[in-house]
Amino acid sequence: xxxxxxxxxxxxxxxxxxxxxxxxxxxxxxxxxxxxxxxxxxxxxxxxxxxxxxxxxxxxxxxxxxxxxxxxxxxxxxxxxxxxxxxxxxxxxxxxxxxxxxxxxxxxxxxxxxxxxxxxxxxxxxxxxxxxxxxxxxxxxxxxxxxxxxxxxxxxxxxxxxxxxxxxxxxxxxxxxxxxxxxxxxxxxxxxxxxxxxxxxxxxxxxxxxxxxxxxxxxxxxxxxxxxxxxxxxxxxxxxxxxxxxxxxxxxxxxxxxxxxxxxxxxxxxxxxxxxxxxxxxxxxxxxxxxxxxxxxxxxxxxxxxxxxxxxxxxxxxxxxxxxxxxxxxxxxxxxxxxxxxxxxxxxxxxxxxxxxxxxxxxxxxxxxxxxxxxxxxxxxxxxxxxxxxxxxxxxxxxxxxxxx
Ligand SMILES: Nc1ncnc2c1ncn2[C@@H]1O[C@H](COP(=O)(O)OP(=O)(O)O)[C@@H](O)[C@H]1O
Ligand SMILES: N[C@@H](CCC(=O)OP(=O)(O)O)C(=O)O
Numbered sequence: 001x002x003x004x005x006x007x008x009x010x011x012x013x014x015x016x017x018x019x020x021x022x023x024x025x026x027x028x029x030x031x032x033x034x035x036x037x038x039x040x041x042x043x044x045x046x047x048x049x050x051x052x053x054x055x056x057x058x059x060x061x062x063x064x065x066x067x068x069x070x071x072x073x074x075x076x077x078x079x080x081x082x083x084x085x086x087x088x089x090x091x092x093x094x095x096x097x098x099x100x101x102x103x104x105x106x107x108x109x110x111x112x113x114x115x116x117x118x119x120x121x122x123x124x125x126x127x128x129x130x131x132x133x134x135x136x137x138x139x140x141x142x143x144x145x146x147x148x149x150x151x152x153x154x155x156x157x158x159x160x161x162x163x164x165x166x167x168x169x170x171x172x173x174x175x176x177x178x179x180x181x182x183x184x185x186x187x188x189x190x191x192x193x194x195x196x197x198x199x200x201x202x203x204x205x206x207x208x209x210x211x212x213x214x215x216x217x218x219x220x221x222x223x224x225x226x227x228x229x230x231x232x233x234x235x236x237x238x239x240x241x242x243x244x245x246x247x248x249x250x251x252x253x254x255x256x257x258x259x260x261x262x263x264x265x266x267x268x269x270x271x272x273x274x275x276x277x278x279x280x281x282x283x284x285x286x287x288x289x290x291x292x293x294x295x296x297x298x299x300x301x302x303x304x305x306x307x308x309x310x311x312x313x314x315x316x317x318x319x320x321x322x323x324x325x326x327x328x329x330x331x332x333x334x335x336x337x338x339x340x341x342x343x344x345x346x347x348x349x350x351x352x353x354x355x356x357x358x359x360x361x362x363x364x365x366x367x368x369x370x371x372x373x374x375x376x377x378x379x380x381x382x383x384x385x386x387x388x389x390x391x392x393x394x395x396x397x398x399x400x401x402x403x404x405x
Pocket of ligand 2: 019041042043079080082083084108129166167169180181182245352
């Protein structure tokens, strides 16, 4: 799929208009995604016998990541492998025995530093800076932390960095643990409004039944709806190193599709799996009906209960109708007690509801900022926060307004 002259994949404009990947032919879906999350399972990255990363494989994958970056695509890597590397380092081996949670956490602590180093070294050959981001289930469920993680990832991407994400295994307990990176990757994809999530796996897609058990199982090319029949096709986890299996991949598919993100399960074992995917190699695409921006706005408008109200002046209403963000200067009144990142009602000067948005400041700070210019933010709240009270990406306008009350 690379251009023979430049060795590059065909170019894509990073400012391409928003699109629904459903309408794009499967072989073009990776190429047209502006923001991609790629999940790499332990079995692909780590040699089961030695506990070392597969250098040749890693180098080939980072060549492909560099090509994606060169054509203007944002890339986030979700890399498993910390426990697989660390258990060997700590001598917690013994014929694939299951580790206790504390042993896993110790192994993750010892392995993560080596794993991050391997990514850093491999991507440094392409002058790509990596940044380590360790998340827990809480970080994707607690709205304040979710918003923080989202902003950090956004910032890293805008600086041209490739974030390497893993679960923060050392601080998790059984209850706040993802335990598998398929779901973590889907949450990350939803968090950053990615248009595509690639799960590189030891299998080349979803089959009608577990192909290791049922030789007559058939691979599906595309899934547009996660029906009970589709869900019934998944079995339990496959390799001794990983933890996911097809069940967690289907849970990931639901999270991704709900967020308007297309997901693909593709074989990762060979060298250059992304090029193979673009060349039309075997895989299963899970295709959402809508694009990420629309999905996010629907979530904000429909799923969240507003915890406060921002009343705007007429100029701010016009700005919002023109698709702009809400700046503190246009707010005349703040009602309610809420934390940073909370959903708030947005009303016009007469109190008619225009929509819902996520507020970048807690209610006490928002109250102090109301009516102030952006340049006054630092002096008013004591730190340099975002310029917008509500960013336009976090704003769902529901129309002309409902009566007050
Ligand atoms: N319907 C199915 N289609 C494909 N694979 C399935 C299915 N049901 C169970 N599996 C098993 O799930 C495994 C993939 O899960 P896992 O090994 O956790 O992946 P990875 O570690 O690559 O993320 C496959 O090797 C396969 O044995
Ligand atoms: N956080 C764990 C990864 C757990 C996991 O999901 O592994 P896998 O099924 O190989 O993707 C680690 O780094 O070892």
